[in-house]
Amino acid sequence: MNPKGGRLTLFRSKFYLALLSLFVTVAYAQDKQWRTMDEIKTWHLQVGNSRVEVKLSSFVHVDRPQNTVVSFLLEDGDPVLTVAQIAELLGRVLNEMPDLGYAPEKLGRIAFPSWASDVESGINLAVVRSGQWKSCIGLKTCYSIHRVISDHLSSSEALRPLEPILEAHHLEQNRVSIDDPGCGLVPSSTPRAVEVGTRSLSCGGLILVDLQPI
Numbered sequence: 001m002n003p004k005g006g007r008l009t010l011f012r013s014k015f016y017l018a019l020l021s022l023f024v025t026v027a028y029a030q031d032k033q034w035r036t037m038d039e040i041k042t043w044h045l046q047v048g049n050s051r052v053e054v055k056l057s058s059f060v061h062v063d064r065p066q067n068t069v070v071s072f073l074l075e076d077g078d079p080v081l082t083v084a085q086i087a088e089l090l091g092r093v094l095n096e097m098p099d100l101g102y103a104p105e106k107l108g109r110i111a112f113p114s115w116a117s118d119v120e121s122g123i124n125l126a127v128v129r130s131g132q133w134k135s136c137i138g139l140k141t142c143y144s145i146h147r148v149i150s151d152h153l154s155s156s157e158a159l160r161p162l163e164p165i166l167e168a169h170h171l172e173q174n175r176v177s178i179d180d181p182g183c184g185l186v187p188s189s190t191p192r193a194v195e196v197g198t199r200s201l202s203c204g205g206l207i208l209v210d211l212q213p214i
Helices: 003-023 083-100 120-130 143-155 160-168
Strands: 026-028 034-036 039-047 050-059 064-074 107-113 171-186 194-196 199-213
Touching: 039 083, 050 083, 064 083, 083 107, 083 160, 120 143, 120 194, 120 199, 143 171, 143 199, 160 171
Parallel strands: 064 107
Antiparallel strands: 026 034, 039 050, 050 064, 107 199, 171 199, 194 199
C-alpha cells in the first residue's frame, strides 16, 4: 500500500465525519435518494495538478439558511494547495453566492483538511516542539494537541493569504481551530512530516476558520 495514499484515505474519512458533525442532516427525497438538506452547490475544479471539491452549504436545518460554510477537499494523492490557492477558490465562491441567493458577508466558516494545504508542515513542527504528540500515538482522535494546533494557526502567518479576499467581501477571521485532531507515525519519506527518531510524525485534522462581518 502507498503510505501516503493510506494516510490520505484515513484523513479523508475523518474529514467527512467531521463535516457531518458540523452541518449535515439528511432527508428522504421524492426520488427515494438520501440527500443532505444543507448542500447548496458543489464545484469540481482543477487547480494545477490537483482536483478540488468545493462545497457551499448552509445551516437551514437550524433555521439559519443564510449562515453558510465553504469546505474544500482534494482527491487522494493530489498535490496540496497553498492557502493562496484556497483563497482564490474561495473568492470564486463568494462572487457566485449572490446569484445563488446567498449573502457573501454572511459566510460563517471555511473548512479544509490540514493535509490538503501547505499549513501541514507548520502544524507538524508545532506539535513536535510541544511534546504533546507522544500521548496521541494509537489514538483515533487526540484532543491534547487541539490547543497547540489552534494556537499555531492563530498566531502564525499561515492563513494570512485569506485576508484580502475576506476583506473584499466585508469579512474577517474571528477564530481558528482544528476539529478531530490526530497524529500518526509515518515513513520518513512522507512529505511535510517531521522526523522523530527513526520515523516521522504527521498530525492534523479539519481546520475551521470562523468568520465575522467587518
